[in-house]
Amino acid sequence: xGLSNRTKRSLLYDRAAAGLMGVMTRFSGLIVVVIAAGLxxxxxxxxxxxxxxxxxxxxxxxxxxGQFGFLPFIMGxxxxxxxxxxxxxxxxxxxxIYLAEYAPRGIREGVRPLIDLLAGIPSVIYGVWGVLxxxxxxxxxxxWFGYSTSGYCVLSAGIVxxxxxxxxxxxxxxxxxxxxxxxxxxxxxxxxxTQWQTIKKxxxxxxxGGVLAAIVLGLSRAFGETxxxxxxxxxxxxxxxxFLDPAYPLPALIANNYGEMMSIPLYDSAMMLACLILLGVxxxxxxLAKLVLIRIQKEIQ
Amino acid sequence: MNQPHICVENLNVYYGPxxxxxxxxxxxxxxxxxxxxxxxxxxxxxxxxxLNRMVELAEGARVTGRVLVDGEDIYSPTAEVTxxxxxxxxxxxxxxxxxxxxxxxxxxxxxxxxxNDRRKLDEIVEFRLRQVGLWExxxxxxxxxxxxxxxxxxxxxxxxxxxxxxxxxxxxxEPTSALDPMSSRRIExxxxxxxxxxxxxxxxxxxxxxxxxxxxxxxxxxxRLVEHGPAARMFENPTQRETIEYVKGIIS
Numbered sequence: 001x002g003l004s005n006r007t008k009r010s011l012l013y014d015r016a017a018a019g020l021m022g023v024m025t026r027f028s029g030l031i032v033v034v035i036a037a038g039l040x041x042x043x044x045x046x047x048x049x050x051x052x053x054x055x056x057x058x059x060x061x062x063x064x065x066g067q068f069g070f071l072p073f074i075m076g077x078x079x080x081x082x083x084x085x086x087x088x089x090x091x092x093x094x095x096x097i098y099l100a101e102y103a104p105r106g107i108r109e110g111v112r113p114l115i116d117l118l119a120g121i122p123s124v125i126y127g128v129w130g131v132l133x134x135x136x137x138x139x140x141x142x143x144w145f146g147y148s149t150s151g152y153c154v155l156s157a158g159i160v161x162x163x164x165x166x167x168x169x170x171x172x173x174x175x176x177x178x179x180x181x182x183x184x185x186x187x188x189x190x191x192x193x194t195q196w197q198t199i200k201k202x203x204x205x206x207x208x209g210g211v212l213a214a215i216v217l218g219l220s221r222a223f224g225e226t227x228x229x230x231x232x233x234x235x236x237x238x239x240x241x242x243f244l245d246p247a248y249p250l251p252a253l254i255a256n257n258y259g260e261m262m263s264i265p266l267y268d269s270a271m272m273l274a275c276l277i278l279l280g281v282x283x284x285x286x287x288l289a290k291l292v293l294i295r296i297q298k299e300i301q
Numbered sequence: 302m303n304q305p306h307i308c309v310e311n312l313n314v315y316y317g318p319x320x321x322x323x324x325x326x327x328x329x330x331x332x333x334x335x336x337x338x339x340x341x342x343x344x345x346x347x348x349x350x351x352l353n354r355m356v357e358l359a360e361g362a363r364v365t366g367r368v369l370v371d372g373e374d375i376y377s378p379t380a381e382v383t384x385x386x387x388x389x390x391x392x393x394x395x396x397x398x399x400x401x402x403x404x405x406x407x408x409x410x411x412x413x414x415x416x417n418d419r420r421k422l423d424e425i426v427e428f429r430l431r432q433v434g435l436w437e438x439x440x441x442x443x444x445x446x447x448x449x450x451x452x453x454x455x456x457x458x459x460x461x462x463x464x465x466x467x468x469x470x471x472x473x474x475e476p477t478s479a480l481d482p483m484s485s486r487r488i489e490x491x492x493x494x495x496x497x498x499x500x501x502x503x504x505x506x507x508x509x510x511x512x513x514x515x516x517x518x519x520x521x522x523x524x525r526l527v528e529h530g531p532a533a534r535m536f537e538n539p540t541q542r543e544t545i546e547y548v549k550g551i552i553s
Contacts, residue, residue: 107359185395186355187459191410191466192387201409215411 015185036279042272049266055273063261068279076237076247080229083158083243084222089215096173101199112174119167127231130160134270135232142244147243151236158249158298160228165173165218172214173207176296180206210296213289222274226251226276250278256275306331306500307352307482314347314356314429322347324528325366327519334496336462337504338447340552344524350471353389358385370470372549374470386412392473396455397461398447403439406447406458411468429461433491441526445471460491473503477510478486489514489534508548512536 003011032151046055046068058069093116100109138159139151180203188198204211234246261299307329314322321346329335337345350356351364354375367374375385387410399406401460409428416422428442430436435457439450447458456476461469473492477485492501492514505511511518511532517535518527520543528541539545 165531181397183393183395184399186358186391186393187397187462188409189357189358189400190353190386190389190391190472191413191463192409193413194383199411201413222354291320 010147036276036283039272039276039279043269043276046266046269047156055270056130057276059239063270065134065268066266068266068273070237070250070274072237073248073250073274074255074277076233077223077251079154079240079243080157080161080233080249081222081245084156084161085164085215085219086257087158088162088169088218088222091175092166092169092218095212096170096177097199097204098255099170100174100177101195101203112171115167115170117167118163119171120217123164123225123227124231126160126164130156130232132226134159138244147244150232150234152232152246154233154240154247155246156253157229157233157249158243160232161222164225164228165222168221169214169218170215171209172293176204176207176210176214176293178209179297187236207296210293213292216285216289216292220289223285224251224282226255230255250274254278271296306371307502308367308369309352309402311365311367311371311498312348312351313364314344314351315363315365316361318389321524323524327526327529329500329502330517331500332498333403333516334492334501334503334514335517335519336511337519337521338506338511339521339527339547341506343521345506345521346474348521349443349450349474349502349504352470352472353391355386355391382481385411388468389470390468391461392456392460392461392471392476394410394475395479396452398455398461399456401447402444403447403450403458404443405464407465414466429465430458432463432464432495432547433457434487435461444449444497451484453480453487456480456484456488457491459489464495467547469500471499471501473501475504475506477505477507485510503510508550520547522547 038272049066050068053069055068056074057069058067059072060067060069061072099112103111110141134156135151137151138153138156142149184202184206188202189195192199199241227250230252233249233252235248235252237247237248240247241279254271254274257267305328309327309329309372310324312322312325314372317550325348337348339345340497347356352368352370352428356362357366366376368376370385370388372490375382399409401409404426407429408422411422411425416425427436427440429441436452437455439458442449447455450458459498460471460476471492477488480488491512492503496516497502504509515532515535516531517530520527520539520541521533522543528539528544530534536548539548543552
């Protein structure tokens with residue numbers, strides 16, 4: 001009474017499929033660890049050559065002389081990301097609150113998918129839009145106020161980035177705000193509070209951690225964004241001193257130069273260190289945000 | 302006897318095409334405990350929430366008919382909803398303290414209505430917490446988050462929070478269903494004390510609770526108001542078939 005061949009074959013396939021899927025899953029989980037380890041291993045030469053402190057806080061970027069100060073690029077990233085956050089956070093919060101609390105069903109169901117679609121636009125298209133629309137506009141607008149700029153500057157990059165992170169922040173914030181139990185709103189409204197008082201003093205207080213996490217997720221997206229920023233930021237190697245100065249953020253540095261000047265000693269290792277810094281910052285932000293979100297979801301349920 | 306306080310005329314509430322509450326007309330006496338009874342899903346909560354326009358918060362809800370509170374139609378286009386709601390304290394099934402301290406929960410209502418004088422707020426907080434018998438239990442930890450006290454204490458805190466805006470009416474939606482027997486009793490004792498000054502409308506599916514508390518009772522069945530009247534008569538001599546069966550425990 002053995003099993004039929006057909007059954008045996010089915011069982012074999014079943015085991016094989018489960019095994020394959022298991023391997024794939026473990027593999028993709030490992031990728032991030034492998035990449036981080038690889039980057040670290042490749043940046044060891046430059047870390048042996050110079051102290052981490054001088055690499056991070058020196059502005060001397062003369063690869064031919066073996067000087068690799070990342071400060072201009074770090075400052076470029078901070079300026080561009082900071083500008084994007086300043087521009088993105090207020091409208092995102094207001095939009096998200098409107099969508100979650102005020103919008104009639106028709107608007108909510110019509111607008112939310114459109115905003116989410118922003119997330120699906122390839123970043124090179126944002127870059128082209130930045131070059132064709134934002135950069136000339138910033139140049140002209142600066143001219144009205146008596147400033148001269150090429151338009152390829154922190155502000156342009158910030159505007160483009162802000163639009164790119166809209167969907168990240170809005171989507172998350174709407175989810176978080178809608179997860180606040182209806183009964184808490186009712187408790188506040190039943191005391192004669194207006195809707196805005198209720199949102200400001202009760203709903204947002206309850207959702208605060210989650211909204212913060214949504215903002216941090218947007219921030220890490222902005223920090224790591226490469227293509228669009230590279231096309232509009234101006235890419236001059238010095239720390240920007242204002243919104244109209246060009247900036248050279250870390251991702252743009254890596255994308256522009258990796259593979260170009262590999263004959264220079266330690267250049268390759270310096271690039272790897274830049275990647276490691278970028279990866280580290282983005283990972284830390286992401287992990288923090290996710291931890292907060294997990295805690296909040298538990299708390300709300 | 303008591304002045305009529307709330308008059309409901311031909312009230313219909315729709316969440317979809319069919320009414321969840323159909324053609325309800327009732328006059329609720331003032332300064333009494335009015336029990337709204339009936340099996341679950343019969344429209345009791347909808348009725349309660351239509352008294353302070355909370356029913357409108359549900360997406361797609363539609364209300365026709367009139368609800369007069371002190372002679373004023375709360376559904377008229379000129380009525381101001383926050384003023385209406387301020388008149389009525391709401392106590393929900395599970396206590397929902399606001400995400401702030403015990404003190405701030407009670408002070409929340411007076412604050413949003415413009416009171417910022419710390420001394421007056423202190424007085425209000427103490428007075429209202431005493432009124433619900435919570436002061437002695439929490440006076441040393443007013444600054445702690447309200448979510449830290451027991452659920453029975455939370456419900457009394459919610460009652461104090463509602464009282465702090467000086468309502469005339471207390472609406473309670475199965476306020477003891479999440480509580481242990483001791484806490485339930487304390488809430489009931491509060492109600493009996495409060496009815497001297499307030500009109501209390503309490504939704505309950507616990508028949509014995511209705512018997513213990515109510516001066517007046519209204520029985521809902523399948524979205525209709527079947528029968529209403531003084532509690533003694535409602536429980537001893539109901540006239541409608543559904544009421545008789547419900548009071549005797551044949552349907553529930």
